[in-house]
Amino acid sequence: MKLLHIDASPRTVRSVTRKLSAVFVSALRLSHTDLQVTHRDVGHNPPPFISDAWIGAAFAQGDFEDPSMKGALHHSDELASELLTCDALLIASPMHNFHVSASLKAWIDQVVRTDMTFKITEEGPVPLVRGKxxxxxxxxGGFVAGTAYDFQEPYLRTILGFIGITDVTFIHAEGVNSSDQDRDDAITTASVKLVALAETW
Ligand SMILES: Cc1cc2nc3c(=O)[nH]c(=O)nc-3n(C[C@H](O)[C@H](O)[C@H](O)COP(=O)(O)O)c2cc1C
Structure with a gap:
């Protein structure tokens, strides 16, 4: 199994999502001895925001007026290729202001690209990412799952589905900012779920 592992927290040792994604990868190694992991740390090394040149090049459909346009897609080519060649995707996503972190959104903007991960047809958009x-x-920090404050899970389900990834499992650690005890409890509860999932994933 080829796993693309995205960490999106700007934090390091205090990051809950980094801890949990590491727990999952360790557990997955036990059930998939052939596991190959590509680790993309967008939290510490955010992809650039898309630019005027990026948009022009992405919609030029390979018909570049000048060769420098191709350069604008350099990061997108690399990140989208990692996504297209993996079997499975692990995203560790901190909630920031009720949504994904800006660095994860920058990654999404680089990989959701016409004629790369979706295409527009006369019938509407068609996803191009298959079988993952x-x-x-x-x-x-709080408890937002299933409330109107959760723009993170609905957004990720929608954007992943838009490019063709519809088999998506979410595991949340919630209430982590109430106290150290609550944080530790949330990490333990989520870790138990992750280890169980890794056995059958
Ligand atoms: C800039 C910022 C914004 C945050 N916004 C929210 C929020 O809207 N809702 C919430 O429940 N927690 C919020 N939190 C708390 C984080 O979701 C929580 O600390 C979580 O553990 C972050 O993941 P990490 O530990 O992997 O960085 C925010 C934290 C930061 C630093």
């Missing part, structure tokens, strides 16, 4: 499953591990 995804696990999204989130952490939230």
């Amino acid at each position: 499953k995804a696990l999204v591990v989130t952490s939230r």
Whole structure:
């Protein structure tokens, strides 16, 4: 199994999502001895925001007026290729202001690209990413799952589905900012779920 592992927290040792994604990868190594992991740390090395040149090049459909346009897609080519060649996707996503972190949104903007991960047809948009499953591990300071404040899970389900990834599991660690005890409890509860999932994933 080829796993693309995205960490999107700007934090390091205090990051809950980094801890949880590491727990899952360790557990997955036990059930998939052939596991190959590509680790993309967008939390510490965010992809650039898309630019005027990026948009022009992405919609030029390979018909570049000048060669420098191709350069604008350099990061997108690399990141989209990692996504297209993996079997499974693990996203560790901290909730920031009720949504995904800006660095994860920058990654999404680089990989959701016409004629690369979706295409527009007369019948409407068609996804181009096929046969992959995804696990999204989130952490939230409060308890927002299933409420109107959760723009993170609905957004990720929609954008992953738009490019063709519809087999998506979410595991949330919630209430992590109430106290150290609550944080530890949330990490333990989520870790138990992750280890169980890794056995059958
Ligand atoms: C800038 C920022 C914004 C946050 N916004 C929210 C929020 O909207 N709702 C929430 O429940 N927690 C919020 N939190 C708390 C984080 O979701 C929580 O600390 C989580 O553990 C972050 O993941 P990480 O530990 O992997 O960085 C925020 C934290 C930061 C630093």
